[in-house]
Amino acid sequence: MEQNFESIIGLEIHVQLNTESKMFCSCPSGARKNLAPNTALCPVCSGQPGALPVLNKKAVELALRAGFGFNAQINKESVFARKNYFYPDLPKGYQISQDDKPIIGKGYIEIKDAQGNTKKIGITRAHLEEDAGKSMHEESDSLVDLNRSGVPLLEIVGEPDLRSPQEAYDYLTNLRALLSWLDVSNCDMEKGELRVDVNVSVRPKGQEKFGTRMEIKNLNSFKAVKDALTYEINRQIAAVKAGETLHQQTMLWDEVKGETKVMRSKETAQEYRYFPEPDLKPLIITEEEIAQVRSSMPMLPSQKREYFEKELGLASYDAGILTKSRQITEYFEKVLSYGVPAKQAANWIGTDLLGALNACGKEIEDSPLPPSEIAALIKFIQEGKISIKMAREIFPKAFNENKKIADLVKSLGQTQINDEAQIEVWAKQAVEANPKAVADYKSGNTKAIGAMVGMVMKLSKGKANPAIINKILVRLMS
Numbered sequence: 001m002e003q004n005f006e007s008i009i010g011l012e013i014h015v016q017l018n019t020e021s022k023m024f025c026s027c028p029s030g031a032r033k034n035l036a037p038n039t040a041l042c043p044v045c046s047g048q049p050g051a052l053p054v055l056n057k058k059a060v061e062l063a064l065r066a067g068f069g070f071n072a073q074i075n076k077e078s079v080f081a082r083k084n085y086f087y088p089d090l091p092k093g094y095q096i097s098q099d100d101k102p103i104i105g106k107g108y109i110e111i112k113d114a115q116g117n118t119k120k121i122g123i124t125r126a127h128l129e130e131d132a133g134k135s136m137h138e139e140s141d142s143l144v145d146l147n148r149s150g151v152p153l154l155e156i157v158g159e160p161d162l163r164s165p166q167e168a169y170d171y172l173t174n175l176r177a178l179l180s181w182l183d184v185s186n187c188d189m190e191k192g193e194l195r196v197d198v199n200v201s202v203r204p205k206g207q208e209k210f211g212t213r214m215e216i217k218n219l220n221s222f223k224a225v226k227d228a229l230t231y232e233i234n235r236q237i238a239a240v241k242a243g244e245t246l247h248q249q250t251m252l253w254d255e256v257k258g259e260t261k262v263m264r265s266k267e268t269a270q271e272y273r274y275f276p277e278p279d280l281k282p283l284i285i286t287e288e289e290i291a292q293v294r295s296s297m298p299m300l301p302s303q304k305r306e307y308f309e310k311e312l313g314l315a316s317y318d319a320g321i322l323t324k325s326r327q328i329t330e331y332f333e334k335v336l337s338y339g340v341p342a343k344q345a346a347n348w349i350g351t352d353l354l355g356a357l358n359a360c361g362k363e364i365e366d367s368p369l370p371p372s373e374i375a376a377l378i379k380f381i382q383e384g385k386i387s388i389k390m391a392r393e394i395f396p397k398a399f400n401e402n403k404k405i406a407d408l409v410k411s412l413g414q415t416q417i418n419d420e421a422q423i424e425v426w427a428k429q430a431v432e433a434n435p436k437a438v439a440d441y442k443s444g445n446t447k448a449i450g451a452m453v454g455m456v457m458k459l460s461k462g463k464a465n466p467a468i469i470n471k472i473l474v475r476l477m478s
Helices: 057-069 165-181 222-241 287-295 301-310 316-322 326-336 342-359 371-382 388-401 405-411 420-433 435-442 446-459 466-477
Strands: 005-016 080-084 094-098 107-112 118-130 134-138 141-145 152-158 194-204 214-219 249-254 259-265
Touching: 005 165, 005 222, 057 118, 057 152, 057 165, 057 287, 094 118, 107 165, 118 165, 165 194, 165 222, 165 301, 194 222, 214 222, 214 259, 222 249, 222 259, 301 316, 316 326, 316 342, 326 342, 326 371, 342 371, 342 388, 371 388, 371 405, 388 405, 420 446, 420 466, 435 446, 435 466, 446 466
Parallel strands: 214 249
Antiparallel strands: 005 152, 005 194, 080 094, 107 118, 118 152, 134 141, 194 214, 249 259
16 A cells, blocks of 8 residues: 555454354254255244244353443444345345444554554444344355344444454454453354454545545455455555545455456435334343343453463463463463463464464364363473474374373383483483583584484483483583
8 A cells, every 4th residue: 555545444344243043033043054945934033024033041141241342332222223125035125223323332452563562443333133134146046044034243334443464364363352251242254253444544544534435345344354355455445546436335345356346336224215213122131131231241351361370470472372362371271270371272272283283274172182182292291201303203193093191101111211320321412422512612602502412302302301411411521
C-alpha cells in the first residue's frame, strides 16, 4: 500500500453458536451433525404459517459469555426484529434478527500492532439471529438444504479501527481463539461456523472523511481475508489516483484469479424493512442471570498468559503458544499436576508435541501421548536416568508407536550413566586424544571443550551424563 494512503477496515462476523438445538425450535443443528439434507426441519424453522418461535436459552447464555469476553456492555433489554429479504434458502421470506436493540453493546478485542504495542479494536455490537438455509448449485440444478435454517448465530459488528490486512488477520485470529476458548462456537470455517464479511475503504493520509466503502463476501479463510483486502486496497488506491469515482458495492473474492469482482450494489438497512418480531417478547435479562453466567466464565487467554509469565516464569512466547487454545492450556496444566517444572513442560509441549501433532494434522485433544507420558519423560531427565539427547530419541517412538515412555526407556536400555569414576576414564581418554583442544581451553577458549564432550558421549554410546562430563573435563584441564 502506498505511503500517502491509509485503509479503513471493519469486519462483520457471523459465528454459529454451540447449542444442541436451533434458535427458535427444538430441531437439532443438522448442519453440524452431518444429517441428510432437509431432515432437521419442523414447522417453525421451515416457515409454516401459524408456527410460533420459542427462544433458545442456551444461545442467550453463549451470547453473554461472548459479551464478557469482549469486555462489552450487556443490554438487559433487547428486542428481536424481522429482517425482510428474499432468497431461495430463506423459507419465511424474513430472518429473525436484532436491529436497534441488540443483546451486546460496545466492547473490544486486543491485538498487537506493527510495533508490538497493544491496540484495542472496537466492537460496535453483537446480536443474536437465526441462520438461513444453504443453496447448492450443481451443473444445471440448484438445490436447497434447510437443515441450517434456524441455527443460532451471533453477528459481531466491528468498528472501522483496523488499518491493514495484517491487523484484520490478527483480529480474526484473536477473536476465533477467544470464542473457542469460551466454548461459544467451534469457529470452523470449513463447516460454515464462522463467516466473515469485510468492509474496506481508502483515504489520503490526514483526511478525516472516510472513502467509499466496499463490502467483500465469499471469504472462506483468514488468508483469503488478508489476500482480498490487499488486492482491494490497492485497486481502490489506483482508482482514486486515476480520478475515478468509486460507488458503494458488494464484491466477491475470486480466489482462483486473486481479484475482487462486483456482485451487486450495496443494500441499505432501510431496504431490509426491519420491524419488531410480533411473536417474541422483548428479551429481559436479570442481574441474577448475568451474575450466573459471569461466575461460569473461565479465566480468559490474556489472564492465563499473564499468570504463566508472572507466576510460572515462562517467556512471553511460550505463554502465547500455551494459550493458543483452551485444550492446549488444559493439557499443559495437567502435565504440571504431576509435579514437573513449568519451563521443561512448556518446551516439550510447545516444540516437540505440537510440532509432531502439526506434522500429522492432529489437534492436541487427539494426541497419542497423554499428559502423564510427557510428565514421565521429564521426570526421567530430572532424575538423571536419561539425557536430553536420549529423550529426543525416545519421544518420536512413543508418539508414533503408541508406547509407554517407561517401557521404551527399559527396552532400549536407555539409562544414563552417572558413575563419575567411569566417566572420568572416558574423559581422560578424550583429554589425551585432544591436546590442541586442551591448549585452546587453557588459553581462554571455553568452547574448545565441546569436541571432548562429544568424544566422551561417543565412548559412552551416548549414555554419559553431560553435566558430569563437563564438570570432570573442566577439573582435568584446569
